[in-house]
Amino acid sequence: MSEVYISKKSFYDTPLGDDKAVVPEMRRDCYAVFACRHKFCRDVCPVYFETRDETTGSYGLHTSILGMAEGHVALSDLQDTITMCLECGACELRCPNSLYTGDFYGQSTTLVDLVRKVRRDLIAQGTPPANWDAVQKYIDQDLEKENGPSDALVKWADDLDLPNAGETMLFVDYFNAGQTTDVPRNAVKILKAAGIRFGILDKPYPTLGELYESDKEKWMVYAAQNIDALAKAGAKTVILVNPHDYIFFVREYPKYFNLPFDVVYITDYLLSLFEAGKITLKNELPINATYHDPCSLNKHVLNWEAPRTLIEAIPGISYKADDHIRQWDYCCGNGLNSFKRLKPDVSYKIGLRRFSMAEEVGAEQLIVACPHCLDQFTEVKAKSGSSLEPVHILELIAKSMGID
Amino acid sequence: MEAISEKAVTRLEDALGKENVYPDNPHRAVRAAVPSPFPVCHWEEHIPDIVVLPKTTEEVVEIMKIANEFKIPVVPRAGATGLADGAVPMRKGILLDIKRMDEILEIDDVNMTATVQPGLGMLELNKTLSRIGLFYPDDPASYPCSIIGGRIGSGGWSLMGSGYGHVPDLVISMEVVLPTGKVIRVGGGGGRKIRKSSVGYRLKDLFIGHSGTLGVTTEATLDLCKKPEAECPAYFGTGSFEESHDLALALERLGLKTMTAVVIFDNEKIEFLRRDDEAYIPQPKEVVSVVLALLYGSEGEVLAARKQVFETAVDKMKATYLGDEIAKGDWASRHDRYHITYHGRNAAGEVSMMSWHCEDAAIVHSELPYVRKKWHEIVKRYKREYDGYFDDWGMFMYTSNPFKAYGDYLTEVDIGVNELEMTPEIWQAFIKMKSEIAAVALEAGGSISTCHGGTRPGDVELACHQELAEGSFDLMKDIKKLLDPNNIMNPGKYLLDEAYQ
Numbered sequence A: 001m002s003e004v005y006i007s008k009k010s011f012y013d014t015p016l017g018d019d020k021a022v023v024p025e026m027r028r029d030c031y032a033v034f035a036c037r038h039k040f041c042r043d044v045c046p047v048y049f050e051t052r053d054e055t056t057g058s059y060g061l062h063t064s065i066l067g068m069a070e071g072h073v074a075l076s077d078l079q080d081t082i083t084m085c086l087e088c089g090a091c092e093l094r095c096p097n098s099l100y101t102g103d104f105y106g107q108s109t110t111l112v113d114l115v116r117k118v119r120r121d122l123i124a125q126g127t128p129p130a131n132w133d134a135v136q137k138y139i140d141q142d143l144e145k146e147n148g149p150s151d152a153l154v155k156w157a158d159d160l161d162l163p164n165a166g167e168t169m170l171f172v173d174y175f176n177a178g179q180t181t182d183v184p185r186n187a188v189k190i191l192k193a194a195g196i197r198f199g200i201l202d203k204p205y206p207t208l209g210e211l212y213e214s215d216k217e218k219w220m221v222y223a224a225q226n227i228d229a230l231a232k233a234g235a236k237t238v239i240l241v242n243p244h245d246y247i248f249f250v251r252e253y254p255k256y257f258n259l260p261f262d263v264v265y266i267t268d269y270l271l272s273l274f275e276a277g278k279i280t281l282k283n284e285l286p287i288n289a290t291y292h293d294p295c296s297l298n299k300h301v302l303n304w305e306a307p308r309t310l311i312e313a314i315p316g317i318s319y320k321a322d323d324h325i326r327q328w329d330y331c332c333g334n335g336l337n338s339f340k341r342l343k344p345d346v347s348y349k350i351g352l353r354r355f356s357m358a359e360e361v362g363a364e365q366l367i368v369a370c371p372h373c374l375d376q377f378t379e380v381k382a383k384s385g386s387s388l389e390p391v392h393i394l395e396l397i398a399k400s401m402g403i404d
Numbered sequence B: 001m002e003a004i005s006e007k008a009v010t011r012l013e014d015a016l017g018k019e020n021v022y023p024d025n026p027h028r029a030v031r032a033a034v035p036s037p038f039p040v041c042h043w044e045e046h047i048p049d050i051v052v053l054p055k056t057t058e059e060v061v062e063i064m065k066i067a068n069e070f071k072i073p074v075v076p077r078a079g080a081t082g083l084a085d086g087a088v089p090m091r092k093g094i095l096l097d098i099k100r101m102d103e104i105l106e107i108d109d110v111n112m113t114a115t116v117q118p119g120l121g122m123l124e125l126n127k128t129l130s131r132i133g134l135f136y137p138d139d140p141a142s143y144p145c146s147i148i149g150g151r152i153g154s155g156g157w158s159l160m161g162s163g164y165g166h167v168p169d170l171v172i173s174m175e176v177v178l179p180t181g182k183v184i185r186v187g188g189g190g191g192r193k194i195r196k197s198s199v200g201y202r203l204k205d206l207f208i209g210h211s212g213t214l215g216v217t218t219e220a221t222l223d224l225c226k227k228p229e230a231e232c233p234a235y236f237g238t239g240s241f242e243e244s245h246d247l248a249l250a251l252e253r254l255g256l257k258t259m260t261a262v263v264i265f266d267n268e269k270i271e272f273l274r275r276d277d278e279a280y281i282p283q284p285k286e287v288v289s290v291v292l293a294l295l296y297g298s299e300g301e302v303l304a305a306r307k308q309v310f311e312t313a314v315d316k317m318k319a320t321y322l323g324d325e326i327a328k329g330d331w332a333s334r335h336d337r338y339h340i341t342y343h344g345r346n347a348a349g350e351v352s353m354m355s356w357h358c359e360d361a362a363i364v365h366s367e368l369p370y371v372r373k374k375w376h377e378i379v380k381r382y383k384r385e386y387d388g389y390f391d392d393w394g395m396f397m398y399t400s401n402p403f404k405a406y407g408d409y410l411t412e413v414d415i416g417v418n419e420l421e422m423t424p425e426i427w428q429a430f431i432k433m434k435s436e437i438a439a440v441a442l443e444a445g446g447s448i449s450t451c452h453g454g455t456r457p458g459d460v461e462l463a464c465h466q467e468l469a470e471g472s473f474d475l476m477k478d479i480k481k482l483l484d485p486n487n488i489m490n491p492g493k494y495l496l497d498e499a500y501q
Helices: A024-034 A046-051 A057-069 A090-094 A111-124 A132-147 A150-157 A174-178 A182-193 A216-232 A243-256 A266-275 A305-312 A344-360 A371-384 A393-401 B006-016 B025-030 B040-046 B057-070 B122-130 B148-154 B241-252 B267-279 B299-316 B324-332 B365-385 B424-443 B460-467 B472-483 B496-500
Strands: A168-171 A237-240 A262-265 A288-291 A365-368 A389-392 B050-052 B074-077 B094-097 B104-108 B113-116 B171-177 B183-187 B216-223 B230-238 B259-265 B289-297 B355-364 B390-399 B408-417
Touching: A024 A057, A046 A344, A057 A090, A057 A111, A057 B025, A090 A111, A132 A174, A150 A174, A150 A182, A168 A182, A168 A216, A174 A182, A174 A371, A182 A266, A182 A389, A182 A393, A216 A243, A237 A243, A237 A266, A243 A262, A262 A266, A266 A305, A266 A393, A288 A305, A305 A393, A344 A371, A365 A371, A365 A393, A371 A389, A389 A393, B006 B050, B006 B057, B025 B050, B040 B424, B057 B074, B057 B094, B057 B171, B057 B216, B074 B148, B104 B122, B113 B122, B122 B148, B148 B216, B230 B241, B230 B299, B230 B324, B241 B259, B241 B289, B241 B299, B241 B365, B259 B267, B267 B289, B267 B390, B289 B299, B355 B365, B355 B424, B365 B390, B365 B408, B365 B424, B408 B424, B424 B460, B460 B472, B472 B496
Parallel strands: A168 A237, A237 A262, A288 A365, A365 A389, B050 B094, B074 B094
Antiparallel strands: B104 B113, B113 B216, B171 B183, B171 B216, B230 B289, B259 B289, B259 B390, B355 B408, B390 B408
């Protein structure tokens, strides 16, 4: 993974607070966004499309913190507005500070990091983001799994006969292991059919983004445990099946740790197997489909080609999708971490809008490459009564390969 | 005027619903500024008392009634991408953000009109129109984030206006809520889709470019076009500004209907763009100044016009065609070419964070060299005197005559302004610089602004007391007082407070 995706502004480590001064570096950094004031970031923000409120998003948050530096806003004033970010990353891509010059000046805009920081700082001073209780409850449930029997975390693979070591390791997070088990199960079946020898951890540790933006230290302890466990299992390559975790492994873990293995997302890995002739997509799937880019892949690490290439290689599929740039404006509505629990109503509206776009191109199936998108779209379908069917790309690949 | 009372806030909440009324600090502080220079040290003065986001005409009417009853200023805000201070509150009050009025009410592809609410973004409208091969041809530099209502309120100028017209030419009719709360319709004639009529006064223009001082547009019917089949932005390099000026005239004189714009980049602009080659397609040293000829039309029309343009520019005027790469890359990215803060430099060549500021004027072709010389002298003098606070980022000149690419030009000088470290004293120097720049435009027989309006300190005194001195400003004051008896609409703009003294 290129260093270009790993951002770290050391002044983010200095806490903001109602009784604390904003450090000069932070003031300047926020001004660099405020100075634009054309707000190109606003009109790619899926939250803005629903709320029409410019207080949120990259311009709104950077301006609010500049306002904090100038004495017009207090940190606790952000309890509501800080909930209004999906962390999808679209605004960072559209920011003139880096759009044309890259990181030429070493000053690219890092709204996602800033949102996480502000949420942490609000929690630290006892004024958490509005509706944070719902998020904390979810975090507690996840951490209970870590404290519970470890075989519960690998129950999804009971009948799959996988070793707990190997040069290639499939890392399966708690969400996939508990809620979208077909995703890792299909991954395992495809990899086995391609003749890949690989293992899974007998006990993975939490990777929960909600924890990262509330208790970074605890999240880092688990990160270290994951890295350690994978290294001890002999991993040289780690395959991820959740793109939210993938971007943690390639963008966040390297900020704090050295990773003694390569990290690859499942669709990239499968594409390389397909190109090497180890995967044959033989069965026709006469479906009418479109594809939804997960924000984590498309916007955070500019990874969008592999899923499209694989979908296009499925015989019989009728497939039409917007290009990856147009999809910068989209999100399934789940967001990367806490958003869905903080703002369930806005989350649903964003999902509904994405559904209507898919319906407009005549799709009957909406292909995803992320378990959170799958979960969100399944919920949107149930609530809206739409006939559009969300489906994970691994399910289609398995079917086309003739795997039951 | 008094600060907003709890009673007024309750009335607003009753009228709009609590979820559309925001008294909190972030909502208010974020809506103090627009892209024109904003001295951070003066932020507090411009923070509105409350922010409201209505969804219907009826709600706007209610806001006006409440504002009149309690004598509270109302400042309309759309995309807030304007380069005048139109949406900057001068007396605090109610910030009326129209972005939740974002419905497309009708698209009529037979009579080629779209009727919309004013909070709709232009990009959003064109995404919908593109599905049926149509487009709304208004193209400001802030196109991806500018909003219909703001374009109307500021009387915006369009990059392709010499081909397709500017906002006053593109708005067929409008529903306007007057400051008293009365709702009227103005337009070309009786029906909302009639473009030309000879009945009554031409009142529509009164409600375009008033910078929020005369009311709020709550619905607009817009003129649509078929999406052009072909586009040809051709860039030519020359050895001097003078050569570019001559080339531009030769291109204007071709009399091509497909000519949508002629644009001159002067020497300082090219030097500025070379500061950071990653932000610009590098050009050979011989290229000192640049001319763009922009053609839109059917493939046959553009092909024929392109031939004439190349014969004129390359064969006759000996300019250098800069290649297809820049044609595709540079013109296609025109809306993103905002100058980032880190492009500012002090005298030592070090990065000094600055905001992009654009001073624009309407100048006839023959006066462009005079204005250019004078403006650079002024900006460079201030740059020397206030090192690290101001910077000369060069000039652009765009044809601006609607439907005809000749005659007058939107002429802009781009200036880096260090807002963050600005002191009240240096802010006064900035205002003085603006005033000197505006005075040159008037000396050259021009107008001090083609597109941004004359509402900012430094401009406004010259606008009202010199440019509009021959009775226009007096009539403006009479109209203002007639329509807005309590001076609630965006008070403090265009010196219109004088009407009430």
